[in-house]
Amino acid sequence: MHASRIMVRDVTTCGPEDTVAEVIAILNEHSFRILPVVDGDGRILGAVNTLTLLSHIVPEYIMEGxxxxxxxxxxxxxxxxxxxxxxxxxxxxxxxxNPTTVREDESLLSVTAAMIRHDRFEYVLVADEERRLKGVISSSDILRALDRFIPEDECDA
Amino acid sequence: MPEAGSQAGGEALHASAYASAHALFGLDPVWVAVSLLLVVYAAIMMEKFNRAVLSILGAGLMILSGVLTQEAAIRGIDFNTIGLLTGMMVIVAISQKTGMFQYVAIRAAKAAGGRPWGILVMLAIVTAVFSAFLDNVTTVLLIAPVTLLITDALGVNPYPFLFSQILASNIGGTATLIGDPPNIMIGSQARLSFYDFLLNLTPIIPVIMLVTLGLIWLLFGRSMRATPEAQKLIMEFNEREAIEDAALLRKCLLVLALVIGGFTAAHALHLEPATIALFGAALLLLLQTWGQDLHAKDKAFEGVMAEVEWTTIFFFVGLFVIVTGVERVGVIAWLAHKTLALTGGDFNATAAAILWISAIASAVIDNIPFVATMIPLIQNMAPSFGGPEAIEPLWWALALGACLGGNGSLIGASANLIVAGFAQRAGHPIGFLQFTRHAFALMLVSIVISHAYLYLRYLS
Structure with missing residues (x-):
């Protein structure tokens, strides 16, 4: 199955000029946990999620243990x-x-592997060859997709 | 170098060399011993190998090559130093878990009312006092993280704080017999008691500390500011919460009080410091797990043993054997004669030379092997100056030079490197030159003060 089959296409984004306060307002308003940062042409510049933001308020001397x-x-x-x-x-x-990005035609196997490898993001961004944002896939999107495609009889067993 | 000495009429050198050793394959034992010492020291400076492994290898070769017999090598190990170090490491390993250090650091910061300069001074004094009685590295390793927390809350640059704590730990460590490994070695081998150190070295330390803090104020203190909100945040720290195990803390304080009291009374009781430290360690190990089952007690013991710095202990063991080998072949005696020839046999000049050379050397190389080599060298000078009693000021010169010299550069002492490593990982790196350009000048000032003190009190 291709990434494009399960990705969410209508993605809210923010621009490079936005402040953290503005981004947090968007995240809170929609209960989002990730927001891609894109330029005027829709090219991916980066991404923020709630964990990225929290990592900036915990000092390194605490992180070091x-x-x-x-x-x-x-x-x-x-x-x-x-x-x-x-x-x-x-x-x-x-x-x-460097948020994890995959291409639209990538298989669900490599999408899942890419997500697991990036330990801070439960999301991958889907982009075309010119890094233009096409959609977002979350870990729960994958689980939901798997659920949907399991035949009824296997579920009962 | 030793050959030149032997040709230049160093009969003592060759007489003792051939009387006590017969080297393998007809090699000259003088050359074997000196080469081993130099190779081991050079390899330590390369920082590519564990220094304990290097020193034990060197010690082994000293015996294998026939310079020393195993009996002579073991006689050369100063077990009083080894015992004292191990005992104190055990006590520290248990005490550091109680939260005692954090408690005192926060209490001190709050006592300064949240003012940045006041906090810097208080934390430096706390570091110096802890370092005087416990291991410097442990002290800074426990105080530095709390310092970052405090400077973060204050919204000030942590560098002046860490800088002052590095200096304070080496200055404080100079104050007592147990403050710094060089002092432990000097005390043990020159048979000077804890009380002797208290009487002779401790008085000058507050003066050095005060002058150093004054200069740090000129460098950094004048421009330190914190907002009222930040100061309020400092007062919100709750030091009581830092105490992790109140019952264990009471046991630790009891044992620490007994051990320090014991050190002070040791001379009168005809006891060696190692006996007191190891007895204190055993007592604390017993009290620590009192009432628990045997399995828990065994686990706790093994946990504490894992925290003892065996690298340092075995480094000392090997080093003592290597230095004994070099001493046995007469090289140290030859060096002592040469040094005396250079200073013209003048006591004041010799003391000054020991102070300044030790300070400069300790800023560049590890002061432990340096002091291990200097001790027999100074012992060999005793006859020229009228016996062991008369050379006591030379020991104070060595202790002041070797301990305070550690402040001369970022690699001058282990505590410096530990703080630098910690600061780097915590996102506040301390540059070698950034540190050294201020610290070297402050170290020189402390040596000038020491020189004046030695001159006024013992020499002139």
Missing amino acids: YLQSVPFAPDIGLLRKHYRELLGKRITDVMDE
């Missing part, structure tokens, strides 16, 4: 401080510049 438990830190205060700093940034400064 030297402070495994920090019950003594004012965590909300610190996270909000970084969050406020993040809101004013351009989306191009924080986006994932």
Whole structure:
């Protein structure tokens, strides 16, 4: 099965001039977890998802694991401080510049493998040869597709 | 070098060389011993191999080549240093899990009222005090992450904080017998007690610390600012939450108090520091798992043993054997004579030379092998100056030079490298030149102060 069969075609996107605050407003409004960043011609520049944004508010010294438990830190205060700093940034400064992209004619097997290899994204972007965005496939889209194509008798067994 | 000495009338050199050793294949033991020392030191500096493996290989070759017998090699190992290091490492390995370091660091930051410069000073002092009694590397490794958390909340550059803590850990480590490995070796081999160090080295450390902090203020402190919100955020830290195991903390504090009290009284009780440290370690190992079943106790013991830095311990073992080999063939005595000839046998000049050479050398090379070589060299000078009692100021010169010299560059001491590595991974890299251009000058200032102190107190 080709990627184009299960991808969502009507994708909301944002542009390189948008700020993080604007992107978060879009994500929250539609309950999206991913937003592709595209230029005027619809070419993919990158993508943001909720995890990309969160990764920018957790300091690296925590990520490195030297402070495994920090019950003594004012965590909300610190996270909000970084969050406020993040809101004013351009989306191009924080986006994932190499989101996993697949071609429309790629098989579901390689689409699934590509998604698993990229551990921060539960999505792949579908693009043409010139990296123009054609659609998005999420991990749940794949599961739903599998479910739909299993014959009834196999399901019962 | 040694050959030149033997030709230039170093009878002592060859007499002792041939009396105690007969090398394999008719090789000159002097050359075998010196080559082994130089090759091992060079290989350590290449930083391609584990230094414990190198030193044990060198020690093995010292015996295989016939320079030393196994008995002589084992007699050369200073088990007092080994025992003291191992004992303190066990105590530290258990204590660091209690959250004690984090508690004190946060408490200190809050005591400064959230003002950046005040926090820098408090954290530097905490680092110095911990380093005076515990291992420098452990101290900075526990304080530095909390520092990043605090500077992040403050919204200030963490570099001046980490910079001051590196310096403070080496300065604080100089203060006591157990503060730094060079002091442990000097104390053990020159038979100087914890109390001797307290009386002779500790008094000058606050002065050096104060001057260093003053200069750091001129460099960085003047321009430090934090917003009222940031200061408020610091006051929201809750140090009580840092205590992970209050029961274990009480046991650790009890044992630490007993051990430090024991060190102070050791001389009067005719006890060696290793006995006290190892006894303290065993006591804490017993108390740590009191009331648990045997399986849990065995697991806990093995966990603590895994945290002991065996690289350092075995590095020392091999190093002692290598230095003993070089000493046995008479090279150290020859070097001592040469040094005395250079300083004209003048005590003041010798002390000054030891202080400054140790400082510069320790900024560039590992101060542990340097001090291991210098100790027998200074011991060999004792007869010229009227015996072991008379040369005591030389030991203080060596300790001050070797420990404070570690501040001279980013590779001067293990604590420096540990903080630099940590800062790099945490996204705040410390450049070699960035660090060294300020630290070397501050190190020189600390050596000038030490020189003045030695001169006023012991020399003139």
